[in-house]
Amino acid sequence: MQKISVLLFLAWVCFLFYAGIALFTSGFLLTRLELTNHSSCQEPPGPGSLPWGSQGKPGACWMASRFSRLVLVLIDALRFDFAQPQPSHSPGEPPVSLPFLGKLNCLQRILEIQPHHARLYQSKADPPTTTMQRLKALTTGSLPTFIDAGSNFASHAIVEDNLIKQLASAGRRVVFMGDDTWKDLFPGAFSQAFFFPSFNVRDLHTVDNGILEHLYPTMDSGEWDMLIAHFLGVDHCGHKYGPHHPEMAKKLSQMDQVIQGLVERLENDTLLVVIGDHGMTMTGDHGGDSELEISAALFLYSPKALFPGAPPEVSRFLHTYSAAAQDLQVKELHRLQTLFNKASADYQRLLQRPQGPEAALQTVITELQQFLRGVRAMCIQSWARFSLGRMAGGAALMAAACFLCLLVSQWATSPGFCFRPLLTLMACGLAGTIVCAGLLTTTGLKLDPVVLGAMAAAGSLLPFLWKAWAGWGSRRPLVALLPIPGPVLLFLLIRFAAFFSDSFVVAEARATPFLLGSLILLLIAQLHWEGKLLPPKLLTIPRLCFSASTGPPRHNGTHALGLGVGLLLCIRLAGLFHRCPEETPACHSSPWLSPLASMVGGRAKNLWYGACVGALVALLAAVRLWLRRYSNLKSPEPSVLFVRWGLPLMALGTAAYWALASGADEAPPRLRALVAGASVVLPRAVAGLAASGLMLLLWRPVTVLVKATTGAPRTRTVLTPFSGPPTSRADLDYVVPQIYRHMQEEFRGRLERTKSQGPLTVAACHLGSVYSAAMVTALTLLAFPLLLLHAERISLVFLLLFLQSFLLLHLLAAGIPITTPGPFTVPWQAVSAWALMATQTFYSMGHQPVFPAIHWHAAFVGFPEGHGSSTWLPALLVGANTFASHLLFAVGCPLLLLWPFLCENQGPRKRWQPLGRNEAEARVRPEEEEEPLMEMRLRDAPHHFNAALLQLSLKYLFVLGIQILACALAASILRRHLMVWKVFAPKFIFEAMGFIVSSVGLFLGIALVMRVDGAVSSWFRQLVLAQQR
């Protein structure tokens, strides 16, 4: 009952946070209104007649067309310098050998030979530079908005007026071939279309070869007015290998041949446009707004000489939009309107006097340009518009939830704590709100689900706040309200404040390890200050009485110091895997983040592969060693068997998959099918194994070995079932016979009754680590599939992750006293360090809280052919990749509570060691009463155990909660900041996602501990039953 109420309460607190986040998000991230109006030939765009009237000419609309046909070649990610002509080298200089330079020779040739027929421009792409946003922008002429960036791979039809629709309605035949994103954007708009799947960024050739198969036949058939060919090879090559790979040179040369072939086939009335939709960074990614990403090439060619210009239709759009949306600033709108009126009047005047001076024309042009810039600026301002009420409400809700966490985590440690009032309060609030919401809906008010959820959350919070308020002044002093010790409070405050500075958010990858390191050193210094680090005899002055104030140290000083230095070293090493934020151009990302497949050198590749497999084996060995150390490996339970045999199998599968993935292109053609098949099967097999392992663990979580011998004399001294003297240290260490005695005492009453039957001695091994063994097993099982989703070399980071959390746990355990019967607590510094470490590992795994830095590769692990139309599976894979560290640390959070108990046996073990010789005496010595019960102490006090779990999770939620609160406050206070869309908004979104993942992980972790607890209880019950028989 208590367990369920803990879980319910946790779920409710999570719900409070979610409601706050949802409310804030709905106010903060607004989308743009899309107009469905369409232009038509009958309504001219501006006042007065057009210069080149369409009257009489066939096929013309507002203006006469200069070219009757168009070939649009869209080469994805064609950066400007890919197409830039290379100056011929002077003989002394070595030629530039970058693989992407100077490969489009035919552009250069045409520009030199026919300068009046061809132009090459550098076009600037509006960020976000993702393909769908760019396609929308290119065909509608509008601005892409922030929210659209999320739906890159699930694009929907464009409802706004656009080029393709206009052409189709004018009766032109538009033929398309290439990227199937167009299919979603313009359903049914093409007279003929050849779509090829675009999502698989590892596949360089399918789309391009498909286009080439159809391009020339279609062109020769002549049944088209506009021919669009969207090549994806260059973009995918960038994603897979980066621009500096020889593969890029091959791809660009292929594109060169394509353009050459098209130029040869062009007829006189046809215009050829070669355009890149965006650029790519040095690593081949895109999505942001760095200079390399927004510079794209635009090349025009026609056998006929090129061109004059035309006035825009922007004013009418603005007018219509302002009427429809009413969110543009009236003053600015008015100013722009007058500017436009003046410009168009000037224009009309100019038209009436065709021989007017050049200067007048220039003024008109500048006025129009001014007008366009003004419109652009205003649109950008307006399409990021906020709803302040919702933002404030969301932030307030989150703050209240944080306060609640603080309050209840404090109640949970107080001696007279019980769970029932928590639940009743919560239930009262929820019920009241549901009734209110029901009344509201019946009265016909339509409410957003977000608002409804927030109302429910706020309503159920109110009783708590009221109770806190009521019990404020009388019983609790003000100091008790802030239970966090000073230094940790300072750390939390620094972390809170750091979210308000864009520099610190950008530098968080460095700032978090700094804070973590400081916290660790502080812990060590504190240990020393308290006198726990060193034995008192080292402190030479005998007059100082240390031993009076503190108990004997459980660890010697070098131990804790070594742990601290090891931790710092691990953190520093993990820092080598950082990816640079875009804002620091001089910073270079770690080269180890790219997959092995992108490496060119064979030898280095093999070495790295060896290192990665080594990391894998080391991780496995470490986990097994740990389990053997606490000897949970001997049990015949299925989950233990799985750890012994399934884990190596998983490691093997992972290693094999890496080998295939990094060398797939070098495989001989005969084996291609096999390799392709294996790269599908292996990751799925590993994931399946992990899932089945977790299932087994949930089914039989108790990993103890039971040795039962009937008929042995039941005396107080015979405690182990070993017949001879224990020969190995292992026998002494692992058998924890006192557990049995403890059990006996617990059930003594029943045993007395059944004394007449044959006595039975049961020795349960390693019952003392049963909880943490299950946790560690679960974490390892979780880590393997997550590891598979990352690039190969990140496996080293996973190894470091396990290592440093192990060291941290040991260090923290040195500072946490065990209060044997009383309430168990996990100190704040432990929880803060744990949360900081989760953030630090997030960065060490090569992530940054910006969208271009997301590892999209993860979606293809196990699905090299893409996912078809489903979007949730790739989203899940990418999410698991991004928030792997959040998940692992959240699930592992209960270890913070368990570990001090686990470390308890270290002290006495040392004492036991020399006693092997005369073990008979040793066994009967009264010291045995102090033999470690380890985690069974927790079981002794189930009420305190549950309270401690609740308190731990609330503390963790509080630490995470103030982070998300700080992000939300920063995003709302600095919403007009220059960096809001670049730094604060993505940080908020990542932090919110991380919070959700963490809270779910935390919930699962707590639930796992409770499951183990339940299983242990039933195990005891079975044992007692067996004895009674």
Next chain:
Amino acid sequence: MKDTDIKRLLYTHLLCIFSIILSIFIPSFFLENFSILETHLTWLCICSVFVTAVNLLLYLVVKPNASSKRSSLSYKVTRFLKCCIYFLMSCFFFHVIFVLYGAPLIELVLETFLFAVILSTFTTVPCLCLLGPNIKAWLRVFSRNGVTSIWENSLQITTISSFIGTWLGAFPIPLDWERPWQMAIERKYKMCTSLYVCTRHGASHCPQVWPISCTLGATFGYVAGLVISPLWIYWNRKQLTYKNH
């Protein structure tokens, strides 16, 4: 505890502060273009030498701790050599700590090392002067109830405040206020935007900004400790009872 002791403490501390101020102004008479920010490393060396000299002088003059029983020359020499070795070791120790905290490993080694030297000057040198090369005594002083005199108490306060100052000095590093002592010197030197990484054209082309904020933080922390500790001791002189007095 006598008030004269506190007075002596105050005077010695004022002398230390004075030496730091001197290290700022005196070199500009001898060196051209000297300023703390532009020729930071030179200042670091000079400041370190000044502070060490004043500390040694005060140690010889004031003799705050009881004189050692043996005073043979060889004993003094070995003691002095031991002190030197301890000082060097503490420099290396701090260097390693800075690298572990995120300072660059390969580039800017000299800067990091001089930073370690100045921090050692503020922390290790007073310890060596007062307690001698005796790690156990150090550990005792820096634990609860470990101090046995106002000198040790002030040593504790100045050392801890130096560390805190250094730690706080790291905070301005990521900010981009475009101050000369910060990393963002893009306008002058396009290639160096990050404090740590001046890679593209090698570290030598960049004006050295890396340890400036941290060393200044350490200096301010040290000075603050020097000012605070006599005041604090004076304030708490009723409560302070040292076990060996």
